[in-house]
Amino acid sequence: xxxxxxxxxxxxxxxxxxxxxxxxxxxxxxxxxxxxxxxxxxxxxxxxxxxxxxxxxxxxxxxxxxxxxxxxxxxxxxxxxxxxxxxxxxxxxxxxxxxxxxxxxxxxxxxxx
Amino acid sequence: xxxxxxxxxxxxxxxxxxxxxxxxxxxxxxxxxxxxxxxxxxxxxxxxxxxxxxxxxxxxxxxxxxxxxxxxxxxxxxxxxxxxxxxxxxxxxxxxxxxxxxxxxxxxxxxxxxxx
Numbered sequence: 709x710x711x712x713x714x715x716x717x718x719x720x721x722x723x724x725x726x727x728x729x730x731x732x733x734x735x736x737x738x739x740x741x742x743x744x745x746x747x748x749x750x751x752x753x754x755x756x757x758x759x760x761x762x763x764x765x766x767x768x769x770x771x772x773x774x775x776x777x778x779x780x781x782x783x784x785x786x787x788x789x790x791x792x793x794x795x796x797x798x799x800x801x802x803x804x805x806x807x808x809x810x811x812x813x814x815x816x817x818x819x820x821x
Numbered sequence: 822x823x824x825x826x827x828x829x830x831x832x833x834x835x836x837x838x839x840x841x842x843x844x845x846x847x848x849x850x851x852x853x854x855x856x857x858x859x860x861x862x863x864x865x866x867x868x869x870x871x872x873x874x875x876x877x878x879x880x881x882x883x884x885x886x887x888x889x890x891x892x893x894x895x896x897x898x899x900x901x902x903x904x905x906x907x908x909x910x911x912x913x914x915x916x917x918x919x920x921x922x923x924x925x926x927x928x929x930x931x932x933x934x935x936x937x
Contacts, residue, residue: 724887808866
């Protein structure tokens with residue numbers, strides 16, 4: 709069975725500081741990893757994904773994530789956080805022969821001015 | 822950017838009633854999905870649909886649930902006899918392939934279902 713863990717329920721940072729949201733995964737086989745963001749009363753918006761190739765993936769709104777196979781991690785990062793980055797962030801995983809995404813519990817990010 | 826549209830945004834229904842949640846996926850997408858998120862919990866997979874049939878379903882998707890693509894554009898989730906524990910945000914999603922293309926899966930804004 710595939711699963712995702714987001715160890716932090718909340719992350720608080722000051723605007724302009726680096727932002728990291730942690731994600732670890734467990735799968736049988738090669739993982740396909742995704743990050744989504746959810747703003748209040750909105751749907752899940754795609755940020756980035758890792759399928760294969762370069763371990764550092766760049767996505768929307770200045771976010772990036774690094775796939776680390778040995779640590780089974782896919783942490784989301786942004787060098788300089790904005791107040792507008794305050795939202796709920798979800799990490800998700802699937803494997804090749806499976807259509808479904810398995811989501812983590814989500815991390816609420818609050819960026820203070 | 823193309824969007825997945827879900828209606829209604831909120832629905833309140835009495836326990837035991839049937840509800841139909843509607844979704845309009847992106848027009849050239851071939852794979853369709855329903856997920857749900859009970860308040861405060863993680864997003865859970867319900868069902869995937871391809872080529873006019875269910876390709877995969879979770880243990881949550883029991884006989885009370887059904888999906889349909891009635892007219893080539895809409896994708897619906899029906900709950901035959903709602904229970905209190907069906908109260909959740911229901912998300913529809915679609916993908917052009919198995920979700921491995923440039924944008925992965927595109928999700929709608931969700932329908933918040935409240936069963937009273």
